[in-house]
Amino acid sequence: MDKKKSVDPNIKECTNCGTSGASLTCGACKAAHYCSKACQKQHWKNGHKGTCIAPEKRRPHKKEKPDVPADVSLAAADNQAGESAEACTICLELLSDATLCTLPCEHEFHQDCVEALRKLGVLQACPLCRADLPDGPEKLFEEAIRMYVPLIRIVDKGNSTWRTLSVSENKIATEVKVMLTTAAKQGHADAQVNLGFMYSCGGGVAQDHKEASRWTTKAAYQGHAMAQYNLAIAHFNGTGVLQDDKEAVCWSRKSADQGFAGAQNGLGVMYRKGTGVAQDDEEAVCWFRKAANQGHAQAQFHLGASYERGEGVVQDHKEAVCWYQKAADQDNTNGQNNLGIMYKEGKGVAQDHKEAVRWYRKAAAQGVAEAQCNLGVMYRKGLGVSQDDKEAVRWFQKAVDQGHANAQRALADMSQDSQVSGSHGALSPTSSNAPSVWQRIFAGLVTWLVSSLVAVVVWLRTKAPRRR
Numbered sequence: 001m002d003k004k005k006s007v008d009p010n011i012k013e014c015t016n017c018g019t020s021g022a023s024l025t026c027g028a029c030k031a032a033h034y035c036s037k038a039c040q041k042q043h044w045k046n047g048h049k050g051t052c053i054a055p056e057k058r059r060p061h062k063k064e065k066p067d068v069p070a071d072v073s074l075a076a077a078d079n080q081a082g083e084s085a086e087a088c089t090i091c092l093e094l095l096s097d098a099t100l101c102t103l104p105c106e107h108e109f110h111q112d113c114v115e116a117l118r119k120l121g122v123l124q125a126c127p128l129c130r131a132d133l134p135d136g137p138e139k140l141f142e143e144a145i146r147m148y149v150p151l152i153r154i155v156d157k158g159n160s161t162w163r164t165l166s167v168s169e170n171k172i173a174t175e176v177k178v179m180l181t182t183a184a185k186q187g188h189a190d191a192q193v194n195l196g197f198m199y200s201c202g203g204g205v206a207q208d209h210k211e212a213s214r215w216t217t218k219a220a221y222q223g224h225a226m227a228q229y230n231l232a233i234a235h236f237n238g239t240g241v242l243q244d245d246k247e248a249v250c251w252s253r254k255s256a257d258q259g260f261a262g263a264q265n266g267l268g269v270m271y272r273k274g275t276g277v278a279q280d281d282e283e284a285v286c287w288f289r290k291a292a293n294q295g296h297a298q299a300q301f302h303l304g305a306s307y308e309r310g311e312g313v314v315q316d317h318k319e320a321v322c323w324y325q326k327a328a329d330q331d332n333t334n335g336q337n338n339l340g341i342m343y344k345e346g347k348g349v350a351q352d353h354k355e356a357v358r359w360y361r362k363a364a365a366q367g368v369a370e371a372q373c374n375l376g377v378m379y380r381k382g383l384g385v386s387q388d389d390k391e392a393v394r395w396f397q398k399a400v401d402q403g404h405a406n407a408q409r410a411l412a413d414m415s416q417d418s419q420v421s422g423s424h425g426a427l428s429p430t431s432s433n434a435p436s437v438w439q440r441i442f443a444g445l446v447t448w449l450v451s452s453l454v455a456v457v458v459w460l461r462t463k464a465p466r467r468r
Contacts, residue, residue, distance in 0.1 A: 173204025209240030245276030281312030317348030353384030
């Protein structure tokens, strides 16, 4: 029994005689290989002359995709396109957009069929035009992410923006785009999601929400949970796709059912507000709890708020404090501010103004206007801190700069109080050098003491006996 030869894609066989180790390649078609010039001439005479076609002439023409009307969803457009779908020439079954693998030569196959060719050790070339296959999508994706992550860190640290990257950094971003596109065309869902992210935020490429949604949709139809949630957000905001709250709920649910915490929290918010679905506090709490149990900080905050207000659950301030604490410990600013409120008012926990100030300060330092206003109140009233009008004005002003109405009223009240107390005009929110009431009283006492002392000295000098 003859042993089968192991197929090594790097070892070429002579197309004419079958000898291994062919070192010559047809200069026109790049698909035929020969062990000698004699074999090449013989093969040319035997019929290769009529079948030798250059690679660029073998490639199919790119299909022009019709524009999708604004009132048609991507799902409907994909269904219309599916009616004229072609068959995969490897397995002869109809191609579907979810499993499509498009090679650089533009020939399309099922993703699994191309992967099977690689695993079986078949010559690494397109089955139709014999053009070399690109690297596997997993390898391309891993290399692209390895190159892209340092660029993301540069932008996140504030050292640069996507528009001000250096020439070398822009070159890397372009290489990343090419690799991700090649992998995405081969049906790699993670590559499709990340390519969608690049187009969505303009991360190294020109921002294009339609292109972002196109790649995100491909990954979403493959069941990628993050892509499904990203597509839900796109439908909710109407970026790149038709604004449609019901579609947003649909894709959020698909992602949430797979356990994606962000989608579970988002679905809870939609049930809480009645966006794209009938308003239902109990259903909202159900989804908040699923995400909160996975450690999602914003969901923990929402669940705490539900317990504090008694929305969808029996009101329970202790349980509210518990979930606010979990969110605050993860640096969730909403959780920190609300936890400060609970400590200030003694709801579900022993009243502790110092602890309230501590949590207000954490949220205020991160720019939360309500926390800045709350911290201003604590300084104005001297709760948990020494009474300090200057510090109160400073925090009120920070909140006012963000348009916080309560902070504006607080500053107006302080200005009015200053006018009533008299002298030196109203307290100005922007004047940090205006003397306080106690400072003015102290200055008056010092002035009175000095003038009294001078009067006593003058009197003693008049009464003193004169020398003769």
